[in-house]
């Protein structure tokens with residue numbers, strides 16, 4: 223990244239990078255954290271010995287807070303969304319493959335994390351069952367379909383439509399498009415009870431050729447945009463609002479080397495986006511301030527779509 227040419231969001235040149243990084247002391251995010259499938263944090267029923275919080279009690283603590291569930295919450299944009307909603311005093315449920323760490327920013331998060339693999343329909347159903355049970359009668363005020371994958375070819379480059387194997391087509395479409403559809407289907411009752419809204423995280427790559435995002439990714443995001451329109455129309459009368467945001471180049475680990483040049487060439491604001499700038503718009507779309515907004519897809523890209 224050329225610091226000379228690309229201005230970071232915020233006041234200092236490294237601010238975006240710092241904010242994108244989860245808390246340094248959090249082992250689930252730290253370098254050297256156990257790989258998936260290896261021994262991990264204690265199960266949700268066992269609080270860590272040193273922790274003074276009664277996690278079991280917190281799980282059942284009645285609260286009047288609005289409730290949000292965020293997929294892909296372990297890092298990047300999802301992590302920023304979690305922090306924003308937590309700061310706004312929401313009850314936050316997090317979903318990702320990575321287990322929650324007991325030293326992550328808030329103690330009750332420990333019992334509000336659900337490990338899920340969104341490329342597996344049985345795991346998705348398990349997460350739906352867990353969420354429905356945990357939110358109970360209160361229901362869901364918001365569901366954020368944020369998790370996404372963007373696989374590259376063996377050289378780290380763009381996967382073409384001709385060069386994408388079946389398994390990658392299936393995995394990418396499952397995580398990026400079908401999982402959000404199944405989650406909305408499975409959580410519709412909870413969303414109805416919570417007078418809820420849904421925000422899907424699409425991408426600029428869903429509507430134009432992108433130098434790094436491959437064909438499977440682009441088509442999955444185009445499908446997610448169309449799904450947003452379908453669901454918004456279908457659920458409008460029920461009171462569930464469905465919208466999307468389409469980020470451009472946002473500073474997370476999903477970016478490819480060479481993003482600097484794309485930003486210089488294609489982004490009129492000539493800087494990369496901060497995950498917090500996505501989180502702010504997502505929060506707006508889940509708030510009463512956007513009560514008459516449905517089926518919208520808001521570009522968050524410094525003008526890249528222009």
Ligand SMILES: NC(=O)c1ccc[n+]([C@@H]2O[C@H](COP(=O)([O-])OP(=O)(O)OC[C@H]3O[C@@H](n4cnc5c(N)ncnc54)[C@H](OP(=O)(O)O)[C@@H]3O)[C@@H](O)[C@H]2O)c1
Pocket residue numbers: 293294295296297298299300317318319320338339340341368369370371372397423424425426468469470471472473474475476477
């Ligand atoms: N960053 C950008 O410039 C940009 C631009 C346009 C759109 N987007 C979209 O924004 C969303 C967030 O992207 P990001 O940049 O924050 O990406 P990221 O840093 O790579 O984070 C992706 C998140 O998705 C989760 N995830 C991936 N595969 C999963 C699976 N099979 N099951 C459950 N969770 C899974 C990951 O958690 P685990 O690994 O713990 O499971 C992680 O929390 C994605 O939908 C992406 O397509 C990003």
